[in-house]
Amino acid sequence: MIHTFPNGGVHPAEDKFAAGSSIKALPVPETVIIPLSQHIGAPAEPLVKKGDKVKTGQLIAKSKGFVSANIHSSVTGTVKKIDNEPDSSGYKRTSVVIETEDDQWEEGIDTGTSIKKNITAGPEDIITRTLDAGIVGLGGATFPSHIKLSVPKGKKAEILIINGVECEPCLTSDHRLMLEKGEELLVGVSLIMKALNVTRALIGIENNKPDAISHLSRLAQDYDGITVKTLKVKYPQGGEKQLIKALINREVPSGGLPIDVGTVVHNVGTAYAVYEAVQKNKPLIERVVTVTGKGVERPSNFLVRIGTPVKTLIEAAGGIPGNTGKIVNGGPMMGKALNNIEVPVNKGTSGILIIPAPEAARKPVVNCVRCAKCVSACPMGLEPHLLMPATEFKKWDLAEEEKILDCMECGSCSYICPSGRPLLDYIRLGKSTVSKIIRSRKQ
């Protein structure tokens, strides 16, 4: 019996062109741009200044406040400047620009390929190492992981859920990671289990990745309490609330967190990063990024240093095809189009998608035909057809009552709408306005 979440969801074409290409490490680029805000929360505070020499893995910016994360240099070289550089939205954020030299790792970092299975660190050590290594949720939300590892007082974690769903079409970085770094990943899962003091962990994988399921299931036999669960393909199963519902049939209350139902969800990429941080003393300075698309010459999964310009990745995959319409940071459902390919890869970049012009065009917007397809597609049980006009006509009270803040911006409504209505565009705007109103009310 394979499970999935009951409400809503859509079935976009999977188009996982890069699924068969193994992870290739990209050469270190000439310059890297490392933004100081690659996570949710306060930007990190720079510790280096112009002209400083830095080594690979050296701490260059310290987390500021509780919800924040450390930033490490991903290369060896000289700090060229600390300036405002455009991020993937084009808006400028403070970044450290480093000109690279020969790669020299900071002392104490194990760069070898041997797998360290023996866990010696205690729960506190694991959390501290995660904090020090600047690990954030690598599924895309980039929420600092150490916060999710420390269970708040009065709450108890029972089950750890590891998200290997990768429901976003086209992206294959998690898939390849599970296939190629399975053993390390499972050690990472055991580490997170130890930090959370739980005895059971479930790894949820959709059944379009049978190779990953069989590989991890085989490896998991050697690890206590870790089970691989097969899930039916449905978007957005990788949403943490959907995954919890699908795997353990519990519902996170509106406005609540997974810990409220006794669980914590981490991405497979995060588990791997925790392994590297604790067992190898290696901070989060590289990640796997999928570069794919219909016209792309060599759809690939690259292991890239944080701060590498997107342009370098695209060139390594064979360059931009002739009829390109959009270059998207992320997948086709939740990704955002880039207007500049000089922007750097950051901790949250899971893929670069190149879409040909005919497919990139938006459908013409016509009137709502009241078909309610958006209502049946919404995995959160919201009514997008109502939330969009509520935002359009500034009915913020109505939007709040209708739980606009529960929307996780999966885009299923906009995808399914036969009238091509930009439902998510408005809902996103409504969400930010309503949360601003709520914040001002609290003050």
Place this chain on the structure above:
Amino acid sequence: MSDIVIYSIITLGAMGAAAAIILFLVAKKFNVVEDPRIDLVEEELPAANCGGCGLPGCRAFAEALVKADDISELKCPVSSSEAMAKISEILGKEIPEPEPLVAVVRCAGTPANRPRNNIYDGTPKCSVASALYTGESNCPYGCLGLGDCVEACRFDAIHMNHETGLPEVTDELCTACNACVVECPRNIIELRKKNKKDRKIYVACINEEKGGVARKSCKVACIGCGKCVKACKFDAITMENNLAYIDPVKCKLCRKCAPECPTNAILEINFPVRKQKAGAQAQE
């Protein structure tokens, strides 16, 4: 037969009388004494309910006017001075002459000045586009040209010029109600003092980036060079965050600053054509 008629009349009459007494008492008890001047004042107000006064509609503003002892703080940006004089007469309170203001769009990023490097095909609303990214040009401060301000204007005073991609204000119709200023997600529109013959001189740029960066994304960006600050004899120009700002109250419209600007970021509007200097003519 006649009994039925009589009884009906008596019963209904008694019920009617009882209801009348109750209604009379209730009306006495819950009588709301409303100042009749509120209605009179409201009649003089423009009834646009634009919210420019900061209160929810003209009725609320009329109530506030009647209630307040000192009404110098209460301003209706839409009403003419005659209407306000009438209101002052009704209330017997002094109303200071308001300084007329007009909305000014502080961006001159036409496609020629500010090259577009991508095409936005999302929802045509500035608020949506601004939340997503910097827009079709590289300038993260400039006008997005999708017309949220046009939609916000209740007086038909602001229109999109499709050639320049920028909104234009019709000064005669603008009531300075502030609606467009609030609506613009980039805070490009500003209310400035209205001058004689609708003359205006202002920095048509709000880009706070360093000179070189700003100049790269737009030919007419303010680069923060400070030449205008030196040229101004009235201390009207200040420089903050790489951006010059001309104080509309201190500015005497002497036009000394505009020719100094190396990027033509200072706009002079409705002025007579500048006489060219003899030297400049000879060179041509």
